[in-house]
Amino acid sequence: MLHSKTFVKKTRGGKVNKQVREHYLRDDIYCGAPICKLCDSSAARLSPSASTILLLDTNVVLNQIDLLENPAIDDVVMLSVVLDEVKNKNMGVYNRVRALCSNSLRRFFVFANEHHKDTFVKEMAKESKNDRNDRAIRVAAQWYQSHLGGAARILLITNDKENKRKAIAEGISAETIESYVKSLDRPDLLDLVVQPSSEDVEMEEVEDLRPSKRKVIYTEHKPMSEITSGLHRGIYHQGKLRVNRYNPFEAYVGSESIGDEIIIYGRTNMNRAFDGDIVAVELLPQDQWHEEKSLSIADEEDEEEDVHLVPSSADDAPRTTNLVQGCSGDTNAVSSRPSGCVVGIIKRNWHSYCGSLEPMPLPAGSGGTAHALFVSKDRRIPKIRIHTRQLENLLDKRIIVAVDSWDRLSRYPSGHYVRTIGEIGDRDTESEVVLIENDINSRPFSSQVLACLPPLPWSVSSEDLANPVRQDLRDLRVFSVDPPGCKDIDDALHCTALPSGNFEVGVHIADVTNFVHPGSPLDDEASQRGTSVYLVERRIDMLPKPLTEDICSLRSDVERLAFSVIWEMTPEADIISTRYTKSVIKSCAALSYIEAQARMDDSRLMDPLTTDLRNMNVLAKKMRSRRIERGALTLASAEVKFQIDTETHDPLDIGMYQIREANQMVEEFMLAANVSVADKILKHFSLCSLLRRHPSPTREMLEPLLRTAAAVGLNLDVSSSKALAESLDRAVGDDPYFNKLIRILATRCMTQAVYFCSGDLSPPEYHHYGLAAPLYTHFTSPIRRYADVIVHRLLSASLGIYKLPSIFQDRSQLTSIADNLNYRHRNAQMASRASVELHTLIYFRKRPTDTEARVVKIRSNGFIVFVPKYVF
Amino acid sequence: MEFVSPEGLRLDGRRPMEMRQIRAEIGAVAKADGSAVFEMGNTKVIAAVYGPREVQNRTQQINDQALVRCEYSMANFSTGDRMRKPKGDRRSTEISLVIRQTMEACILTHLMPRSQIDIFVQVLQADGGTRSACINAATLALADAGIPMRDLVTSCSSGYLNSTPLLDLNYVEDSAGGPDVTVGFLPKVDKVTLLQMDSKLPIDIFENVMQLAIEGCKAIANYIREIMLENTKQLEYRRGI
Amino acid sequence: MVGLSLGEKHFIQGGIAQDIRSDGRKRLTYRPINVETGVIPQANGSARIRMGATDVISTVKAELGKPISLQPDKGKVSIYVDCSPTAAPMFEGRGGEELSTELSVALQRSLLGGKSGAGAGIDLSSLVVVEGKICWDLYIDCLVVCSDGNLLDALGAAIKAALSNTGIPRVQVAAGASGDEQPEVDISDEEFLQFDTSDIPVIVTLTKVGRHYIVDATTEEESQMSSAISISVNRKGHICGLTKRGGAGLDPSIVLDMISVAKHVSEQLINKLDSEIAAAEAGDDES
Known part of the structure; x- marks a missing residue:
């Protein structure tokens, strides 16, 4: 069974190390x-009726992964030598191949040929590694042929001429991927086939269609060894390339060695680098450094871009994006910023992009291959050249294209078509584009996930009631206040007046962790999604609907399981004691904000529910004023509400979201609950709690706000959040919208609040600037946020009623979970905003309107306005 | 990093429950009273036993028992990077102590009072599992020297990577940072005499991993018995029986 | 080690006088030499020599380093001997250090020549990669596993065998390096340079017991010696190094006589060793 063969490898590292x-x-x-009659077929994956079994070469796997994912390609044997090579070259492709192999619907089988005694190939003298691997593939193909007899035809797919020639000479049938796909007689598949690069097949003329631009040549990238030595010597600098969203010919590389950002200006200097690539940059001589004022449209002001990164965050993009420039009459227009050019690309960040084809005349005679230019929705990506046979089909569609290569002689990178999303301008297509761009998974939940749900109809069982851990609070007058039409109710409140004059106030949160168990497919899926995404016309749930709208949702008049935080507080809203418990509640009313507000306002109503509401309101006001005293910020974020036509789902009207007292009341108690829970879990798990922080904005980030304020003669004090809040309160002008505008500008300067693992930072850094709280976490919405699920588990563990899963002991895993949650949260926000933008555009598409606006920012070639009525 | 591939093969092609190839040889050092070479995969260890003999240091002499001393040293060239100080560093001292305690527990020391038994273990090649290989080699050497023992002591290591218990970790798997459980076992009386672990492991998984190591020890014990039987036959043959 | 009785001592001395030693050998006969190469695959080269009961392992490891400023065109070699306690209980802890140092120094003197690097048995200029900046450092480590006399000869033979087994990877210097910076080197995985070991000397130790000299003394015989001379001789018959041990004085003419005897013996030894090494290498290649 076992046979040992010592294998000698050599590694580098400054010294030579021989390893056995x-x-x-x-x-x-x-x-x-x-x-096969000889082998044990219990692990068989290939189909019993396969006529042809395919063996793939490494390059075929690397380049044609999109084609492989198409179900037409099946009955494939993946050799372990091929898998290892793919893993070393491209981790992304490797993961996709692995997913294919483990997908039970696809018939991909992994054959460990390196460890099979008949197919192991020993390196011969003077043979390069690639040759040896090719030989291993051929030997494996031959073995399969002899092993299966004539039962199936073994076909080796390779684009390498040498390999193909040798294979045929040895008696193995071999074909290139194109000829195989042609033989399948599926013309739509041919589009997915990536055009081979020039080494494999004679190159066709792939030059630009415009003869005048034929010879735009980029300088060659330097080889890796030169780049490393250059980095050591300090002549090259490494950093991540970020392309200016408004001017794709301008990019910045944040370099720590310089301490400033290097500007890359011009297509030639960018030298085929993409946004997000890690590049090596050489500085240009100082006289070629660009001056500030030439960077006119270079302002990086964008709503989505208040993703300012915190100085010590885990993200690896460079620091400030705020470049102090733009306004004429500014100080030193001559101080130049270091400019450079890209000499090499250390790590590519290519993936698939959404967009559409540039309109072009159809070539004479359809059916032939046409070259088209693909324009990505993301303006930072250059145009991509693709070949397609279905030009007339694709011209008016949104499609997804993946990039393959960018030759020196070609003006644009080459890519291939992956799939169509839908028609341009169609609301659903554009929504899907928004989702894809923000990496949001909107696929329906898999059967494995749905299998984790308890069977419907579900109700609180006697075991739940008998559980000593759970307190029976069904007799409490619990109610919930939510937006109208809300079905996923995750929080409910109660407020009881105690005989002592104090109040017992409780916040009850849906007990999601009772149903979502760690390690289950449901939990993994939720962890991946991270949060529910709220688009204008639909909601992409993190958990399946039966959970969110029924089983966990604290609907009225049904018994539900909850996790409660109960305070005893004085009439002055001072907390005397806090206790946490799992509970069973029965909500007596599910009110909307409008209803709650109406009840409180109507002085004729004196029923117990309304009294509770009023008491809570009073307490909430006191808590709020205390918070403001401490320095909490109330910034206006432009929240837009759409009225959607129920049939066409088109927007009927746009309006601003009204904030009422009832909203603020609920918000206040939720904040208090979050703060209390944060305190409790940190006490017990000082190293592995999931908390939320809001880093204070730096001076540089607040620059634009200060400048704009100064332009209207307003002096803002930004020394602390309290000072800022007070300054903002005082900032009133003749224009009624002035204060709101200033607040909106202030919001854009803020840093993003992020989740983090408490063991990664020191206590002073836990501070939440916006809420002026030393500690904060998310606890109150486990139905739509995965962070809250984690905090629920931590809280249960701190109460001693739950065993913390082992993942919490691994700090690095917790950090990566926090990073994923931050990423998903950001994406969800961007997707929401993009969806709002989309619907606004659709709304105005049919209704050109004239309305009043305020100028907010002036640039050298344009200005930005704020439209108060429609709030954008 | 994938230590167990989805097909169930480890980096070197073994399955998770499989040990590396073992090879043992008795009588490598002619001058010693008893000696053995033990190889587990690429880990190669020589053990030599001198004794029972007169105690060198009178102050250490025990009146009713034999004194067991042990020294563990690694050759300069045994690891990938050349080691500068082969003896006297903390790890060597600790392993010497561990081996000494393990062997002392199974040698019938009361049969040889006022004498000294020296066990010297030299590592020629280290590729993970050196502790276990040393103990196994020492057992064989003691048997070759004819020193009376309660039972053979065998040892094997196991770990837990990629959520799978693995038997007999080699250097790459050992340095992965996962838990490493070394077990010393007396096969006939079915008792554990040495148990060491690095890193963290939940208790329910620990039981499985330890059980796996014990199975490994039993397999090694069988092999050792075979080798000794073979050796005895050779001796008989040379004597002309 | 138990001491020898008077009777045993007489037996040994008498036997040597009559040209019949305790194990039946003549005075100038070596014990059967057994050579194995490639025993430690992790090292660049290795060998194991058994002369009777004496068992030594020698390994060669090559690392990249900077040459000495005084000799920018030569590589560096360092020899280190370690006596394992398995060889003798007295080597435990620091006990073997004295012997180890003595052996190391003797070997260095014999094989490496003087401080200036001149006259070294191993050609150091073949170890240089980039003059003045990068060269190969060879670390020769020897381990005495079992000691039964004549350690120096065995070690010398083992080093010779290990060096002939050594493969140094081929190095390509990256172009474009300039000035004082360290150039980048690209080490090839496949190709190796074999060492040329034909010039490496062997060491012959002559032990004087009574009025006669013997080669390849066992421990008992060594305990009877009055003095011993170790001479390293290479293939051409040149003497590369000389060490005298032992307290008794030697008449200069006797010394010269011993040297000529050593030269004579060394020819046979070199031939024997070379054939054994070649056989071992061939056997190694096949497996």
């Missing part, structure tokens, strides 16, 4: 074909 590894050869590795 064992390599066992086995004879119990099965071939995976159910028709």
Whole structure:
């Protein structure tokens, strides 16, 4: 069974290190074909009726992954030598291949040929590694042929001429991927086939269609060894390339060695680098450095861009995006910023992009391959050249294209078409584009996930009631206040007047962790999604609907399981004691904000529910004023509400979201609950709690706000959040919208609040600037945020009623979970805003309107306005 | 980093429950009273036993028992990077102590009072599992020297990576940072005499991992018995029986 | 180690006088030499020599380093001997250090020549990669596993065998390096340079017991010696190094006589060793 073969490898590292590894050869590795009579076919993956079994070459796997994911390609044997090479070259493709192999619907089988005693190939003298791997593939193909007899035809797919020639010489049938796809007689598949690069096949003329621009040549990228030595010597600088959203010919590379950002200006200097690539930059001589004022449209002001990164955050993009420039009459227009050019790309950040084709005349005679230019929705990506046979089909569609290569001689990168989303301008298509761009998974939940749900109809069982851990609070007058039409109610409140004059106030949150168990497919899926995404016309749930709208939702008049935070507080809203418990509640009313407000306002109503509401309101006001005293900020974020036509789902009207007292009351108690829970879990788990912080904005970030304020003669004190809040309160002008505008500008300067693991930072850094709280976390919305699920688990563990899963002991995993949550949260926000923008555009598409506006920012070639009525 | 591939193979092609290839040889050092070479995969260890003999240091002499001393040293070239100080560093001292305690527990020391038994273990190649290989080699050497023992002591290590218990970790798997459980076992009386672990492991998984190591020890014990039987046959043959 | 009785001592001395030693050998006969190469795959080169009961392992490891400023065109070699306690209980802890140092120094003197690097048995200029900046450092480590006399000879033979087994990877210097910076080197995985070991000397130790000299003394015989001379001789018959041990004085003519005897013996030894090493390498290649 076991056979040892010592294998010698050499590694580098400054010194030479000889390493010896064992390599066992086995004879119990099965071939995976159910028709095989010799092997144990219990692990067989290939179909019993396969006529042709494919073996793929590494380059084919790397380049044609999109084609492989298409179900037409099946019955494939993946050799472990091919998988290892793919893993070393491209981790993304490797993960996709692995997903294909483990997908039970696809018939991909992994054959460990390196460990099989008949197919192991020893390196011969003077043979390069690639040759040896190719030889291993051929030997494996031959073995399969002899092993399966004539039962199935073995086909080796390779685009390498040498390999193909040798394979045919050895008696193995071999074909290139194009000829195989042609033989399948599926013309739509041919589009997915990536055009081979020039080494494999004679290159066709792939030059630009415009002869005048034929010879735009980029300088060659320097080889890796030169780049490393250059980095050591300090002549090259490494950093991530960020392309200006408004001017794709301008980019910045944040470099720590310089301490400033290097500007890359011009297509030639960008030298085929994409946004997000890690590049090596060489500084240009100082006289070629660009001056500030030439960077006119270079302002990086964008709503989405208040993703200012915190100085010590885990993100690796460089620091400030705020470039102090733009306004004429500014100080030193001559101080130049270091400029450079890209000499090499260290790590590519290519993926698939959404967009559409540039309109062009159809070539004479359809059916032939046409070259088209793909324009991505993201303006930072250059145009991509693709080949397609279905030009007339695709011209008016939104499509997804993946990038393959960018040759020196070609003006644009080359890519291939992946799939169509839908028609341009169609609301659903554009919504889907928004989702894809923000990496939001909107696929329906898999059957494995749905299998984790308890069967419907569900109700609180007697075991739940008998559970000593759970307190029976069904007799309390619990109610919930939510937006109208809300079905996923995750929080409910109660307020009881105690005989002592104090109040017992409780916040009850849906007990989601009772149903979502760690490690289950449901939990993994929720962890991946991170948060529910709220688009204008729909909501992409983090958990399946039965949970969110029924089983966990604290609807009225039904018994539900909850996790409660109960305070005893004085009439002055001072907290005397806090206790946490799992509970069973029965909500007596699910009010909307308008209803709650109406009840409180109507002085004729004196029923117990309304009294409770009023008491809560009073307490909430006191708590709020105390918070403001401490320095909490109330910034106006432009929240837009759409009225959607129920049939066409088109927007009927746009309006601002009204904030009423009732909203603020609920918000206040939720904040208090979050703060109390944060305190409790940190006490018990000082190293592995999931908290939320809001770093204070730096002076540089507040610059634009200060400048704009100064332009109207307003002096804002930004020394602390309290000072800022007070300054903002005082900032009133003749224009009724002035204060709101200033607040909106202030919001844009803020840093983003982020989740983090408490063990990664020190206590002073836990501070939440916006709420002026030393500690904060998210606890109150586990139905739509995964962070809250984690905090629920931590709280249960701190109460001793739950065993913390082992993932909490691994700090690095917790940090990566926090990073994922931050990423998903940001994306969800961007998607919401994009959806709002989309619907606004659709709304105005049919209704050109004239209305009043305020100028907010002036640039050298345009100005930005704020439209108060429609709030954008 | 993937230590167990989805097909169930480890980096070197073994399955999770499989040990590396073992090889043992008795009588490598002619001058010693008893000696053995033990190889587990690429880990190669020589053990030599001198004794029972007169105690060198009178102050250490025990009147009713034999004194067992042990020294563990690694050759300069045994690891990938050349080691500068082969003896006297803390790890060597600790392992010497561990081996000494393990062997002392199973040698019938009361049969040889006022004498000294020296066990010297030299690592020629280290590729993970050196502790276990040393103990196994020492057992064989003691048997070769004819020193009376309660039972053979065998040792094996196991770990837990990629949510799978793995038997007999090699250097790459060991340095992955996962838990590493070393077990010393007396097969006939079925008792654990040495148990060491690095890193963290939840208790329910720990039981599985330890059980796996014990199975490994039993397999090694069988192999050792075979080797000794073979050796005895050779001796008989040379004597002309 | 138990001491020898008077009777045993007489036996040994008498036997040597009559040209019949305790194990039946003549005075100038070596014990059967057994050579194995490639025993430690992790090292660049290795060998194991057994002369009777004496068992030594020698390994060669090559690392990239900077040459000495005084000799920018030569590589560096350092030899280190370690006596394992398995060889003798007295080598435990620091006990073997004295012997180890003595052996290391003797070996260095014999094989490496003087401080200036002149006259070294190993050609150091073949170890240089980029003059003045990068060279190979060879670390020769020897381990005495079992000691039964004549350690120096065995070690010398082992080093010779290990060096012939050594493969140094081929190095390509990256172009474009200038000035004082460290150039980048690209180390090839496949190709190796074999060492040329034909010029490496062997060491012959002559032990004087009574009025006669013997080669390849066992421990008992060594305990009877009055003095011993270790001479390293290479293939051409040139003497590369000389060490005298032992307290008794030697008449200069006797010394010269011993040297000529050593030269004579060394020819046979070199031939024997070379054939053994070649056989071992061939056997190694096949497996």
